[in-house]
Structure formats: C-alpha cells, structure tokens
Amino acid sequence: xxxxxxxxxxxxxxxPGFARDRLQVVSTTTVLRSLAEAxxxxxxxxxxxxxxNMDAEDYQPRPQDVLRLKNADLLLRVGLDYDLWADRLxxxxxxxxxxxxxxxxxxxxxxxxxxxxxxxxVSPSDGHAHGSGNPHYWLDPNNAEIITAxxxxxxxxxxxxxxxRYEANRIAFLNRLSGxxxxxxxRLVPLRAMPLVAFHNSWPYLARRFRLNFxxxxxxxxxxxxxxxxxxxxxxxxxxxxxxxxxxxxxEPERDVAFVARKTGAxxxxxxxxxxxxxxxxxxxxxxxxxxxALMAAAGLQ
Amino acid sequence: xxxxxxxxLPAFLVAVCLVGIHVYFGIQVLARQVIFVDLALAQxxxxxxxxxxxxxxxxxSPMTYGYSxxxxxxxxxxxxxxxxxxxxxxQEALIxxxxxxxxxxxILLIDRAPQGAEHLKQILTGxxxxxxxxxxxxxxxxxAMTGLLHWLxxxxxxxxxxxxxxxxFYASFGVVVTSSVAIAGVLLVFSFLIVPxxxxxxxxxxxxxxxxxxxxxxxxxxxxxxxxSFAFDxxxxxxxxxxFGGALAVAGxxxxxxxxxxxxxxxGAIVTIRWFAAALLAGSALQLAAAxxxxxxLLDVIETAVPSLRSLYFSRSELATFLEAGETAxxxxxxxxxxxxxxxxxxxxxxxxxxVSIGRISSFLKSYGEMRKGEQxxxxxxxARARERIRWGASLGLLTLALLVAPIAWRSLRMRGPH
Numbered sequence: 001x002x003x004x005x006x007x008x009x010x011x012x013x014x015x016p017g018f019a020r021d022r023l024q025v026v027s028t029t030t031v032l033r034s035l036a037e038a039x040x041x042x043x044x045x046x047x048x049x050x051x052x053n054m055d056a057e058d059y060q061p062r063p064q065d066v067l068r069l070k071n072a073d074l075l076l077r078v079g080l081d082y083d084l085w086a087d088r089l090x091x092x093x094x095x096x097x098x099x100x101x102x103x104x105x106x107x108x109x110x111x112x113x114x115x116x117x118x119x120x121x122v123s124p125s126d127g128h129a130h131g132s133g134n135p136h137y138w139l140d141p142n143n144a145e146i147i148t149a150x151x152x153x154x155x156x157x158x159x160x161x162x163x164x165r166y167e168a169n170r171i172a173f174l175n176r177l178s179g180x181x182x183x184x185x186x187r188l189v190p191l192r193a194m195p196l197v198a199f200h201n202s203w204p205y206l207a208r209r210f211r212l213n214f215x216x217x218x219x220x221x222x223x224x225x226x227x228x229x230x231x232x233x234x235x236x237x238x239x240x241x242x243x244x245x246x247x248x249x250x251x252e253p254e255r256d257v258a259f260v261a262r263k264t265g266a267x268x269x270x271x272x273x274x275x276x277x278x279x280x281x282x283x284x285x286x287x288x289x290x291x292x293x294a295l296m297a298a299a300g301l302q
Numbered sequence: 303x304x305x306x307x308x309x310x311l312p313a314f315l316v317a318v319c320l321v322g323i324h325v326y327f328g329i330q331v332l333a334r335q336v337i338f339v340d341l342a343l344a345q346x347x348x349x350x351x352x353x354x355x356x357x358x359x360x361x362x363s364p365m366t367y368g369y370s371x372x373x374x375x376x377x378x379x380x381x382x383x384x385x386x387x388x389x390x391x392x393q394e395a396l397i398x399x400x401x402x403x404x405x406x407x408x409i410l411l412i413d414r415a416p417q418g419a420e421h422l423k424q425i426l427t428g429x430x431x432x433x434x435x436x437x438x439x440x441x442x443x444x445x446a447m448t449g450l451l452h453w454l455x456x457x458x459x460x461x462x463x464x465x466x467x468x469x470x471f472y473a474s475f476g477v478v479v480t481s482s483v484a485i486a487g488v489l490l491v492f493s494f495l496i497v498p499x500x501x502x503x504x505x506x507x508x509x510x511x512x513x514x515x516x517x518x519x520x521x522x523x524x525x526x527x528x529x530x531s532f533a534f535d536x537x538x539x540x541x542x543x544x545x546f547g548g549a550l551a552v553a554g555x556x557x558x559x560x561x562x563x564x565x566x567x568x569x570g571a572i573v574t575i576r577w578f579a580a581a582l583l584a585g586s587a588l589q590l591a592a593a594x595x596x597x598x599x600l601l602d603v604i605e606t607a608v609p610s611l612r613s614l615y616f617s618r619s620e621l622a623t624f625l626e627a628g629e630t631a632x633x634x635x636x637x638x639x640x641x642x643x644x645x646x647x648x649x650x651x652x653x654x655x656x657x658v659s660i661g662r663i664s665s666f667l668k669s670y671g672e673m674r675k676g677e678q679x680x681x682x683x684x685x686a687r688a689r690e691r692i693r694w695g696a697s698l699g700l701l702t703l704a705l706l707v708a709p710i711a712w713r714s715l716r717m718r719g720p721h
Contacts, residue, residue: 113657113660114664142657208660211650213649225429225537227531228313231309231431255428
C-alpha cells in the first residue's frame with residue numbers, strides 16, 4: 001500500500017502537468033524575487049539563489065543551485081557585474097536558453113540609468129572594483145518601474161496567455177509603490193541636509209531619490225581594511241561637517257563601524273540593502289518601510 | 303597628521319601588549335615544534351563561538367565567550383595528547399587536521415545561520431587599527447596573569463612534557479590566542495608569535511636573552527609597520543605582517559656578520575647579490591628576445607622610475623604619440639570624474655536631474671571610459687613596436703651585462719683552457 005502511494009507520488013511529481021502548473025522563476029537576489037512575485041502573482045513560483053542574509057556580491061553557489069537552474073523557466077539577475085558568479089553556474093546548468101542572450105535570461109539592469117560609471121582601469125576608490133557602474137540600482141524605488149517592466153516583458157513572452165494578468169499585477173503594484181514613495185519622500189525630508197557615512201558604497205541610488213548626502217565610506221576597496229590615513233580623514237570630515245549617522249548593512253563588520261561611530265560620537269544604523277536582510281523586510285515595499293523607519297530613528301526624528 | 307598619529311597610538315600599545323605575551327609563547331612553540339598551533343586554537347575558539355551563535359546567543363554575550371573557552375579547553379586536551387600520539391605521524395600534521403576540520407565545521411554550521419559568515423569573519427579577522435583603550439584594559443590583566451602563571455610554573459611547563467602540564471600550556475595559550483586573534487587577526491598574531499621569537503632563537507640560546515631580543519625586535523618592527531602604514535596609506539595589519547617578514551629577512555642577512563668570519567660573510571653576500579642580478583638581467587634578456595610584446599617587468603619598472611629612458615629607443619614620432627595618448631587618456635579620466643562629481647553633488651544640491659539626464663551622463667561616462675581604453679591601447683602598441691624593433695640588440699646588451707655582473711672567475715676559466 002505504502003509502496004503504491006510512493007510510486008503514485010513520484011509519478012505525480014514527474015508529470016509535466018504538475019511541474020508546469022506555475023512558472024519557475026529563479027532570481028539571483030531576494031529583491032528580484034520579490035519584484036518577480038509582484039508581477040507574476042500566483043502564476044509563478046519565485047526562488048532566489050542567494051539567501052536573504054548573505055552578501056550577494058561574494059556568494060559561493062551550492063550544488064543545489066545548479067538543480068534550481070535546471071528546473072527554471074526564467075532566470076533573473078542583477079547584472080552590472082554584481083552577481084558574476086551566476087555566469088559559471090549558468091554554464092554548469094547547460095541550458096542555453098537560460099544563458100546570456102537566451103530567451104529565458106533576464107538582466108534586470110536593462111534600461112536603468114546607471115550611476116557612478118567608471119572605466120575598468122580607473123582605480124576603484126569608492127568601494128567598487130568593477131567598471132560597469134554602481135550595481136545597487138534597486139534601492140531607488142522609481143527603478144522598480146523599469147525592473148518590473150523588464151520582468152513583465154519576459155513573463156509575457158514565455159507565457160502569452162497570462163500576459164494581461166501580469167500587466168494588471170504590475171500596475172497594481174506600481175500604484176501601491178507610488179503611494180508609498182510619496183510617503184517615504186515626505187518622511188525623509190528632514191534628513192536631506194544631514195551628512196551620512198556608510199561602510200560600503202551601496203546607497204547612491206537611494207541617496208539620489210531621497211536626496212540624502214553620503215559624504216564618505218569606510219571601505220575604500222572591497223575586502224581591504226581601511227588605512228589609518230583614510231580613517232583619520234573620514235573622522236575629520238565627519239567632525240567638520242557634523243555627520244551624526246554611520247550606516248552599515250547586517251553583513252558588514254560591526255567593529256570598524258563602531259570604531260568610527262565612537263570616534264565621532266555618531267550613531268550606528270543598520271539598513272537592509274536586500275529583501276529579508278533584516279526582520280520586517282519581507283518584500284520590496286517593506287524593505288523601504290524598514291529603512292526609512294531606521295533612518296528616522298537614527299536621526300532622532302521619531 | 304597629529305590626528306592620524308592619535309589613531310595609531312592605541313594600535314601601537316595593543317601591539318606592544320601582544321608582542322609581550324606572544325614572544326614568550328613563540329619561543330615555547332618553536333621549541334615544541336608546533337608552529338601552527340595558534341591557528342588551530344583560534345579556529346577552535348571560533349567554532350565554539352559559532353555554536354553559541356547558532357544556539358541564539360549574541361556575539362558579545364558571556365555565554366558566547368563561555369562556549370569559546372569550553373571549546374578551547376577541549377582542544378587543549380586534544381593537543382596535550384597529540385604529543386604522545388605523534389609517534390609515526392608528526393604532531394604538526396595532527397594540528398593541521400584540527401585546524402582544517404574546525405574551519406570546515408564552522409563553515410557548515412554557519413551556512414544555516416543568518417548573517418553567519420560575517421560573524422565568523424569578525425572572530426578571525428580583527429583589525430588592529432580599530433582597536434582601542436577598552437581592549438587594552440581587557441588584555442593587560444589577562445596577559446599579566448598568564449605570564450605570572452607561566453613564570454611560577456616555569457619548570458613544570460617548559461620541561462616535563464607530562465600530560466597535565468601540556469594541557470595547562472595549551473589551555474593558557476588558547477585563552478591568549480583567542481583574545482588576540484579577535485583584536486589583530488590571524489595573520490598578524492602569527493607574525494607576533496613566530497617572527498620575534500625566531501630572531502631571538504637565532505641569536506642566543508639563553509631563554510632570557512631570547513625573550514629580550516624578541517621583545518625589542520617585535521616592538522621596533524611593530525612601530526615600523528605602523529609608520530609605513532601611516533606614511534604610505536596602507537592597510538595596517540597587512541603592512542605590519544610584511545614588516546615582520548622584512549625584519550626576519552634583515553636578521554637572516556645580519557646573522558652571518560655577527561656569528562662568524564665577517565670577510566667571508568661579506569664575500570658570500572656579494573657573490574649572492576651578483577648571481578641574483580645576473581639571473582634577473584639574463585631572464586629579462588630572454589623575455590625580451592622571446593616575447594617583445596609581452597610584459598617586461600624589469601624594463602617596465604626602470605621606465606616608470608625614469609620615464610626619460612624611453613627616448614633612448616622610441617623614435618621622435620613614437621615618443622610624441624606616446625606622450626599625447628597619455629595626456630589624452632588623463633584628460634578623459636578627468637572629464638569622467640567631473641561628470642561623476644556633478645551627478646553626486648546633484649543628489650543633494652539644486653534641482654534633481656531626471657532619468658534622461660542621468661542616462662545621458664552615464665552614456666558619456668561609458669564613452670569616456672572607452673576612449674581612455676583606446677588611448678591606453680595606443681600607448682601599449684607604440685611601446686610594443688619600439689621594443690620589437692630593438693629586441694635583438696637590447697637583449698644581447700642585457701645578456702652581456704648579465705655576464706659581466708655574474709661572479710664568474712674568467713681568469714681561471716682561461717687558464718684551464720687549451721693548455
């Protein structure tokens with residue numbers, strides 16, 4: 001009896017009807033997963049390769065990830081050299097339609113107005129070793145409009161019967177987002193004049209949208225500890241310009257940030273740059289809700 | 303200037319404390335031939351902290367420290383036994399296995415924990431630059447007590463090799479290493495431990511003399527490393543580790559002069575240097591002859607130091623092209639930087655740029671980057687062609703120079719000739 005049940009279950013799992021019920025969308029990061037869910041709704045199952053709490057810039061893929069790609073209908077990636085490790089994974093998965101230029105490959109950075117573009121050979125003095133520009137573009141909520149448009153186009157292409165549904169989902173999401181954006185903007189107005197310092201240069205897009213003033217970074221090159229002259233210069237700058245807030249992400253070293261905060265009497269605030277990196281950042285909108293609240297609290301404005 | 307120096311003072315004092323205790327342990331570790339035991343102990347302590355972290359204790363809580371300590375003591379028991387187990391397999395091999403297994407186990411555990419990897423990294427990669435007075439107030443009494451304990455028990459701890467005293471040695475060493483690795487990182491702690499002790503052991507066999515030499519060289523080298531890191535704007539820990547490497551090299555060079563025939567030592571040193579220079583020149587000659595378009599490390603270094611040397615083998619028009627391309631590349635870089643600055647200022651000042659303008663800026667930046675790469679390609683091409691032209695003559699010249707520099711006794715070769 002048990003054996004019969006098992007066999008039935010196996011056949012059930014293998015049958016194309018079961019697997020094809022929902023589109024399998026695999027994204028590299030949790031932010032893209034959240035945005036894909038916003039467009040796909042209940043027609044897709046989205047999974048992200050990098051767990052919520054890890055630094056996606058130096059993620060080491062697992063064997064399971066190849067399997068996830070093999071079963072994927074669509075691959076979503078950040079691009080701009082942010083998730084370079086995905087290239088090797090795609091080569092291993094051996095599905096050309098998921099690879100660069102394939103019909104099921106989506107680079108979400110398509111049509112984004114990129115900030116801080118520097119040639120490959122310019123020395124990376126602001127924490128990024130790559131020449132493709134700063135890759136943290138999802139931290140401008142307005143860019144979600146472009147990213148979801150790219151996702152919509154891809155979903156409609158591989159699943160035309162549901163195109164209208166995807167479009168309706170996207171418009172509903174964008175309506176919610178634009179209401180929220182006005183709220184965030186008005187709440188962050190008092191922070192506009194405040195100089196901020198961050199550990200890593202993840203925030204130019206956020207800064208541009210909300211007109212925040214990041215005056216410096218602790219990390220000048222990824223993975224290299226700061227030199228004494230750089231730290232001293234940063235502390236001097238912070239004191240001269242009255243910077244009271246140091247921003248870090250949960251995966252960044254607390255010690256170095258606390259050191260700078262102690263030297264300047266600034267307060268330390270932990271912001272999430274990706275969905276799920278902190279409690280209460282379970283989707284794209286909650287991510288900004290939490291970050292706005294954290295910034296307000298750090299500025300003593302709550 | 304003074305501010306930066308005030309940054310370095312706590313780091314220097316921490317370094318002095320670390321040198322104080324680690325030179326002593328280093329001499330012991332060298333005598334027991336368990337060089338990598340500090341890595342194994344630090345990794346085990348990190349594994350303990352990871353387990354505590356997995357069980358929900360925060361990074362700075364006493365419970366986490368308790369777990370670290372517990373794991374370190376367990377490892378000390380294991381290490382105390384390794385001496386008697388190590389009959390056919392060297393003790394170092396067992397220590398290495400403890401190290402890699404502890405490291406791998408921590409990775410497996412941390413894979414399941416939120417923010418785990420960073421937590422683990424923070425235990426093992428301290429940054430001496432960001433250490434402060436609060437750390438000094440913790441380590442000074444800790445190290446003083448450890449030192450006192452070892453002085454009182456010096457006979458049992460250094461000589462006997464009994465299981466219990468081995469355990470006491472490794473346990474106290476583990477406590478010290480766990481705290482120091484969190485402050486200064488694995489690489490620097492290893493340098494504190496081994497390099498000054500090795501220099502001390504090199505020059506004298508009296509324990510007090512070894513300690514004194516170790517303390518002096520350790521403190522001076524730390525100061526030199528900090529000064530270099532300050533003067534050349536380098537990461538402090540890495541600069542200090544390299545300073546320790548340099549100190550060991552200097553000690554190795556000085557050693558034959560202090561212990562033995564000075565004239566012979568000097569002659570030996572000169573012969574070595576000449577062989578080294580000859581090998582460098584001959585290698586460069588072969589590289590230039592075989593692949594003139596490839597990197598020429600020796601020529602590149604000399605040209606960077608004395609750019610006017612290029613006019614020796616560039617034709618006039620080549621030199622003009624080279625210089626102009628360099629200037630243009632620099633102009634493109636400056637233009638791109640100006641645009642980047644403009645965009646950055648605009649985030650907070652004036653009226654915000656819309657996405658179309660940002661897109662325009664980024665396509666301009668892309669073009670500047672490409673044009674700059676183009677100019678750099680021109681520079682590389684001009685130089686490669688000039689080198690191709692002179693490849694045979696120049697490599698022959700370098701080879702002759704190598705033969706002249708090499709300490710070959712030409713006269714005795716001729717004597718042995720056809721006669």
